[in-house]
Amino acid sequence: MSGEPILSVDRLTMRFGGIIAVQDLSFAAERGKITALIGPNGAGKTTVFNCITGFYKPTGGTIRLNHDDGRQTALERLNDFRIAKQAKVARTFQNIRLFPGMTALENLMVAQHNALMRASGFTFLGLIGVPTYRDAETRAIALATDWLKRINLLDRADDAAGNLAYGDQRRLEIARAMCTEPALLCLDEPAAGLNARESASLSELLQSIRGELGTSILLIEHDMSVVMEISDHIVVMDHGVKIAQGSPREVRDDAKVIAAYLGTD
Ligand code: ATP
Numbered sequence: 001m002s003g004e005p006i007l008s009v010d011r012l013t014m015r016f017g018g019i020i021a022v023q024d025l026s027f028a029a030e031r032g033k034i035t036a037l038i039g040p041n042g043a044g045k046t047t048v049f050n051c052i053t054g055f056y057k058p059t060g061g062t063i064r065l066n067h068d069d070g071r072q073t074a075l076e077r078l079n080d081f082r083i084a085k086q087a088k089v090a091r092t093f094q095n096i097r098l099f100p101g102m103t104a105l106e107n108l109m110v111a112q113h114n115a116l117m118r119a120s121g122f123t124f125l126g127l128i129g130v131p132t133y134r135d136a137e138t139r140a141i142a143l144a145t146d147w148l149k150r151i152n153l154l155d156r157a158d159d160a161a162g163n164l165a166y167g168d169q170r171r172l173e174i175a176r177a178m179c180t181e182p183a184l185l186c187l188d189e190p191a192a193g194l195n196a197r198e199s200a201s202l203s204e205l206l207q208s209i210r211g212e213l214g215t216s217i218l219l220i221e222h223d224m225s226v227v228m229e230i231s232d233h234i235v236v237m238d239h240g241v242k243i244a245q246g247s248p249r250e251v252r253d254d255a256k257v258i259a260a261y262l263g264t265d
Contacts, residue, residue, distance in 0.1 A: 100162025108144035167198030
């Protein structure tokens, strides 16, 4: 396994006309850890996610994904589809983007569309040991079922995702991202709109994704209790630039961070 960070962002810059949303931002996300990107509203956090996941083409800088086997992918050169499929970077958005009319199980199956399509031409090759579509489908259902269990929604498998409670939809969305078996999971404000009990259950879920599965997580979050409880490393942005980084304790005590949040800078 490579000792490199899973993600290296170097001098990332994103301009929209005259607006500089992100300027010369450099940071790394360690493999198998939770790295949080925090900062006041408008700091540039979602723009960073949009650059990492190919929704925006950065104005400048590099974004490298370092694979387990030592390969490296230059994310800034790929579109969103290739980043999801080849680099195995999954993301969620600030607003829930489930398929509300599809069942909870179907939402998790959709995430495995690529694996199913890959196997779709191999109906008869099972005879010579090549996994068939049926094999892929069995595996996809098993993975989806496992995730429904993990998020305590197995009994809601056949309910429309849109009918689930808000907190359940949030966790289903994370499960859907995990069903793509990502190398890096990017979560944009997963605790937004959750009550205290739902936030605690979210923290538990993210800790188990990191601890049991070893998945690297990049997290944007305004809920400081969640951030401080589960993050291994925190990068703080304000007005498009990095103003601090370190452990939760280091960041909490940093005068520049306190000033940025209190608006006294
Ligand atoms: P929040 O915490 O409120 O979600 P944020 O830290 O995620 O904020 P961004 O959404 O990245 O901040 O926005 C950073 C700046 O870039 C803001 O001034 C925003 O208006 C601007 N911006 C973001 N996307 C665009 C765009 N597509 N066109 C023009 N300006 C944009």
